[in-house]
Amino acid sequence: MINYDQFLSRSAEQMRGSAIRKMGTVLAQSREIISFAPGYPAPETFPWEEFTEITRELLSGADGTVLQYGPTRGYKPLLEAIAGIMESRGAQSSADQLLITTGSQQGLDLVARVLLDPGDVVLVELPTYTGAITAFRNVQAAMVGVRQEGDGIDLDALDETFTRVTSEGRRVRILYVVPNFQNPTGLVIGLEKRRRLLEWAERRNVLIVEDDPYRELYFEDAASEADVRPIRADDDRGRVVYLSSFSKTLAPGYRVAWIDAPAALTTKFELAKQAEDLCTGALDQRVVYESCRRGVLARQLPKLRRYYQEKRDVMVEALSGAFGDSVTWPSPRGGFFLWATLPDAVDSDAMIARAVENGVIYVAGDAFFVNGAGRNVIRLSFSSASHDKIREGVSRLSKTVRDEMAAIEAPAARQ
Amino acid sequence: MINYDQFLSRSAEQMRGSAIRKMGTVLAQSREIISFAPGYPAPETFPWEEFTEITRELLSGADGTVLQYGPTRGYKPLLEAIAGIMESRGAQSSADQLLITTGSQQGLDLVARVLLDPGDVVLVELPTYTGAITAFRNVQAAMVGVRQEGDGIDLDALDETFTRVTSEGRRVRILYVVPNFQNPTGLVIGLEKRRRLLEWAERRNVLIVEDDPYRELYFEDAASEADVRPIRADDDRGRVVYLSSFSKTLAPGYRVAWIDAPAALTTKFELAKQAEDLCTGALDQRVVYESCRRGVLARQLPKLRRYYQEKRDVMVEALSGAFGDSVTWPSPRGGFFLWATLPDAVDSDAMIARAVENGVIYVAGDAFFVNGAGRNVIRLSFSSASHDKIREGVSRLSKTVRDEMAAIEAPAARQ
Numbered sequence: 001m002i003n004y005d006q007f008l009s010r011s012a013e014q015m016r017g018s019a020i021r022k023m024g025t026v027l028a029q030s031r032e033i034i035s036f037a038p039g040y041p042a043p044e045t046f047p048w049e050e051f052t053e054i055t056r057e058l059l060s061g062a063d064g065t066v067l068q069y070g071p072t073r074g075y076k077p078l079l080e081a082i083a084g085i086m087e088s089r090g091a092q093s094s095a096d097q098l099l100i101t102t103g104s105q106q107g108l109d110l111v112a113r114v115l116l117d118p119g120d121v122v123l124v125e126l127p128t129y130t131g132a133i134t135a136f137r138n139v140q141a142a143m144v145g146v147r148q149e150g151d152g153i154d155l156d157a158l159d160e161t162f163t164r165v166t167s168e169g170r171r172v173r174i175l176y177v178v179p180n181f182q183n184p185t186g187l188v189i190g191l192e193k194r195r196r197l198l199e200w201a202e203r204r205n206v207l208i209v210e211d212d213p214y215r216e217l218y219f220e221d222a223a224s225e226a227d228v229r230p231i232r233a234d235d236d237r238g239r240v241v242y243l244s245s246f247s248k249t250l251a252p253g254y255r256v257a258w259i260d261a262p263a264a265l266t267t268k269f270e271l272a273k274q275a276e277d278l279c280t281g282a283l284d285q286r287v288v289y290e291s292c293r294r295g296v297l298a299r300q301l302p303k304l305r306r307y308y309q310e311k312r313d314v315m316v317e318a319l320s321g322a323f324g325d326s327v328t329w330p331s332p333r334g335g336f337f338l339w340a341t342l343p344d345a346v347d348s349d350a351m352i353a354r355a356v357e358n359g360v361i362y363v364a365g366d367a368f369f370v371n372g373a374g375r376n377v378i379r380l381s382f383s384s385a386s387h388d389k390i391r392e393g394v395s396r397l398s399k400t401v402r403d404e405m406a407a408i409e410a411p412a413a414r415q
Numbered sequence: 416m417i418n419y420d421q422f423l424s425r426s427a428e429q430m431r432g433s434a435i436r437k438m439g440t441v442l443a444q445s446r447e448i449i450s451f452a453p454g455y456p457a458p459e460t461f462p463w464e465e466f467t468e469i470t471r472e473l474l475s476g477a478d479g480t481v482l483q484y485g486p487t488r489g490y491k492p493l494l495e496a497i498a499g500i501m502e503s504r505g506a507q508s509s510a511d512q513l514l515i516t517t518g519s520q521q522g523l524d525l526v527a528r529v530l531l532d533p534g535d536v537v538l539v540e541l542p543t544y545t546g547a548i549t550a551f552r553n554v555q556a557a558m559v560g561v562r563q564e565g566d567g568i569d570l571d572a573l574d575e576t577f578t579r580v581t582s583e584g585r586r587v588r589i590l591y592v593v594p595n596f597q598n599p600t601g602l603v604i605g606l607e608k609r610r611r612l613l614e615w616a617e618r619r620n621v622l623i624v625e626d627d628p629y630r631e632l633y634f635e636d637a638a639s640e641a642d643v644r645p646i647r648a649d650d651d652r653g654r655v656v657y658l659s660s661f662s663k664t665l666a667p668g669y670r671v672a673w674i675d676a677p678a679a680l681t682t683k684f685e686l687a688k689q690a691e692d693l694c695t696g697a698l699d700q701r702v703v704y705e706s707c708r709r710g711v712l713a714r715q716l717p718k719l720r721r722y723y724q725e726k727r728d729v730m731v732e733a734l735s736g737a738f739g740d741s742v743t744w745p746s747p748r749g750g751f752f753l754w755a756t757l758p759d760a761v762d763s764d765a766m767i768a769r770a771v772e773n774g775v776i777y778v779a780g781d782a783f784f785v786n787g788a789g790r791n792v793i794r795l796s797f798s799s800a801s802h803d804k805i806r807e808g809v810s811r812l813s814k815t816v817r818d819e820m821a822a823i824e825a826p827a828a829r830q
Contacts, residue, residue, distance in 0.1 A: 001653075007530055007622060007680070009529060011532075012687065015529075052470075052475075055470050056467060064461070067668030070668075103692050103693055114424060131693070254698065255696045275550045277524070283669065
């Protein structure tokens with residue numbers, strides 16, 4: 001029997017599974033469980049009929065390139081359509097700055113491989129997106145967290161952290177932020193703060209990696225398009241690498257996302273992608289392009305905003321009813337997530353077994369922290385469960401927390 | 416203006432573009448050029464009607480998971496179907512050994528990331544597949560080449576190379592081989608040699624990475640199914656990581672391929688894939704699965720064998736007519752490629768400009784060598800051009816070589 005550990009790279013030795021993906025597996029094993037775990041968009045919102053019609057036309061066989069290998073950079077008309085999307089978000093872009101990626105996760109991985117050496121420091125928000133943590137860890141980068149306020153990352157803490165890390169002789173390459181409806185907190189970085197982040201990056205010679213998958217999903221009762229203006233839009237110095245995706249607005253089953261970056265970096269991302277998968281799926285790119293061209297995407301967006309806003313309302317109402325003041329959260333102004341702080345005594349990771357038993361799952365908060373925090377916090381996704389399931393799931397969660405508290409207090413009472 | 420070189424990782428500094436991909440770009444820029452460069456399957460062979468019918472059914476909307484995020488490991492019924500394919504190739508496998516990848520290129524990249532540290536040595540055939548070279552280079556591995564004979568890699572040279580490299584204090588982790596209709600030479604490793612490779616790997620404690628995209632495309636006038644039995648089929652010790660793909664047998668636009676490996680390694684490949692793209696496209700996997708289940712794939716294979724064999728015949732006849740004995744090649748017994756050695760004086764890389772001028776492209780041989788060889792060799796793909804285009808392309812190539820020879824001899828004559 002071969003011991004395969006001897007064959008593993010240092011990177012592979014350190015690889016760990018994602019808590020979100022693990023919950024996806026739990027979910028797949030039982031249809032009875034109500035899931036607040038993975039941030040899945042709701043399939044009932046997908047434009048199935050339009051996709052069917054578009055695909056039927058594409059697969060007529062008249063154009064062989066629809067199922068052929070394509071250029072690594074991406075399908076040219078789609079690159080041009082994305083330049084138009086960037087413009088609608090306030091940012092000038094062009095095909096030489098853009099690269100189609102196989103989901104935004106690939107974008108994060110390319111960023112990691114092209115910009116980070118082992119030991120390089122990435123500054124991240126506390127908490128931050130687990131998929132980014134994984135991509136940065138797999139190139140053996142070091143992540144250092146910066147606390148957030150109500151309007152996003154704390155600028156004083158950011159500069160203090162930078163200074164401390166630099167004085168230790170370590171090199172800070174990247175600041176990674178999710179400015180709109182952050183995964184997991186749902187927080188939004190304020191507009192003035194966005195401008196100051198750009199100034200800071202220029203002063204400290206750091207690149208900002210701006211991850212923006214949720215920006216179109218602003219809830220009109222609490223945010224406007226002005227609030228979600230990308231940092232990239234005001235970047236006239238080439239400090240920002242911007243990532244976005246069609247996964248949350250069309251469908252994640254098409255693995256189509258993009259990077260917008262200074263052309264010199266995009267060229268490197270393209271080379272790295274060449275070795276990762278040659279090219280993103282040709283048919284997927286064509287379907288996404290046709291969805292842009294025919295207005296399917298534009299028609300989806302207002303519907304999705306209302307749809308997920310309603311879901312948020314249902315979850316917030318259910319949580320308030322079930323927990324009163326014992327659980328708190330920043331009110332989600334968009335996106336898929338509600339970040340709930342449970343009573344101090346609860347260890348949300350330890351509580352998962354009980355939650356599964358009660359038929360509900362969430363993601364334990366510690367998965368999102370690079371500093372070991374998040375013990376009594378959970379990420380609840382309201383995006384995919386139906387209204388009734390959200391209510392029932394919250395009720396199960398409430399029972400789970402009550403039982404957990406009782407179990408914690410019981411041995412204490414016996415002492 | 417920011418100098419982005421300061422932000423590049425050591426890996427990014429060394430990244431280079433693929434010669435094949437570059438030729439793909441040349442090709443995309445002109446419809447007049449006849450391409451023998453990228454190994455594209457012929458779209459006219461794709462089962463368009465079956466794909467249309469399958470996709471229409473899948474997109475009915477009845478099953479939301481068709482366009483949702485899926486498990487990183489892959490769509491379970493497809494994993495089971497692949498276990499069946501492995502069995503038909505003589506190898507016992509199961510879902511815990513299999514991972515769906517986004518094309519075989521991702522498989523190579525995962526192998527590189529999980530098994531190689533900077534400076535580790537990969538032994539490769541001389542010449543070998545450029546996509547593998549790129550993936551190994553991007554993790555800063557060192558590649559050392561081993562010459563081939565008519566029946567594939569030279570076993571004596573292999574062990575000599577291993578001994579030499581090891582005596583230099585370097586660590587050999589992997590032997591990478593393409594045993595069936597190798598890209599670029601078209602060579603096949605003999606059956607007895609395959610068994611001896613396994614013994615060698617066991618004795619030297621090396622893993623064999625067996626890349627097998629072309630095996631179903633054996634030409635029945637020169638090879639049989641027995642000839643393409645994978646090394647993996649006789650591996651009872653867990654020495655082989657096996658890669659294969661649906662790109663050459665269904666369509667590359669669906670980015671669906673797989674790795675079969677000892678379960679402990681597959682788990683690591685899965686973790687690495689999680690960070691690379693979360694999961695392979697859901698719809699693509701479903702279409703491929705349905706193509707397996709409904710017998711579409713099985714019906715394609717004999718047709719494809721005849722189709723590409725005919726293409727090979729046309730190219731061989733045209734080359735013989737145009738070049739006589741001045742150009743030689745091993746006769747392709749399957750796959751997409753013919754590996755042609757031009758007159759000694761020709762530098763095939765330098766000749767590309769003239770070839771493009773004459774309306775034909777190929778891949779210069781040096782792209783496939785890790786030791787700088789291959790100067791007067793070219794890889795010709797006969798897979799995608801029509802019979803007439805193959806004849807016309809060979810005629811243009813013949814003119815190109817004649818002109819090049821004349822240009823080389825002219826200044827010499829003037830001296």
